[in-house]
Amino acid sequence: MSEGITLDTGALVALERRRDRVLRLLRAARDRSQPVTVPVAVVAEWWRGRTDIRETILAALIVEPMGAALARAAGDALAAVPQSTVVDAIVMASAARRQDVVLTEDLDDLARLARYFRGVRVLSV
Numbered sequence: 001m002s003e004g005i006t007l008d009t010g011a012l013v014a015l016e017r018r019r020d021r022v023l024r025l026l027r028a029a030r031d032r033s034q035p036v037t038v039p040v041a042v043v044a045e046w047w048r049g050r051t052d053i054r055e056t057i058l059a060a061l062i063v064e065p066m067g068a069a070l071a072r073a074a075g076d077a078l079a080a081v082p083q084s085t086v087v088d089a090i091v092m093a094s095a096a097r098r099q100d101v102v103l104t105e106d107l108d109d110l111a112r113l114a115r116y117f118r119g120v121r122v123l124s125v
Helices: 009-016 020-031 040-046 052-059 068-080 086-098 107-116
Strands: 005-007 036-039 062-064 101-104 121-124
Touching: 005 009, 005 020, 005 086, 009 020, 009 040, 009 052, 009 101, 020 036, 020 101, 036 040, 036 086, 040 062, 040 086, 068 086, 068 107, 086 101, 086 107, 101 107, 107 121
Parallel strands: 005 036, 005 101, 036 062, 101 121
Antiparallel strands: none
């Protein structure tokens, strides 16, 4: 059973655009008191200036800082799955810490990393 939800950049964009599927998944997580986490690297990739909706979204999430252990886990994943991006590897390494479900618009790339991070499920938004 998943402890919570981890969002990648595509999921944040979908949330910002008020896409129905991501809204339903996050409401269900809230109803089950599941935490919703976003790695700080994802915030940097997504943030393109302040807006009210971005501030509201960010305030509702747990922003995970980038420490050395997370960076090493992502680097190990990059070595094992060389076509991956740094931010995708960070998302998956972050989610693996808690056995979270990852919400993404980039299902193919994160599914490759899910073979490395075996306990992490990836869902498309």
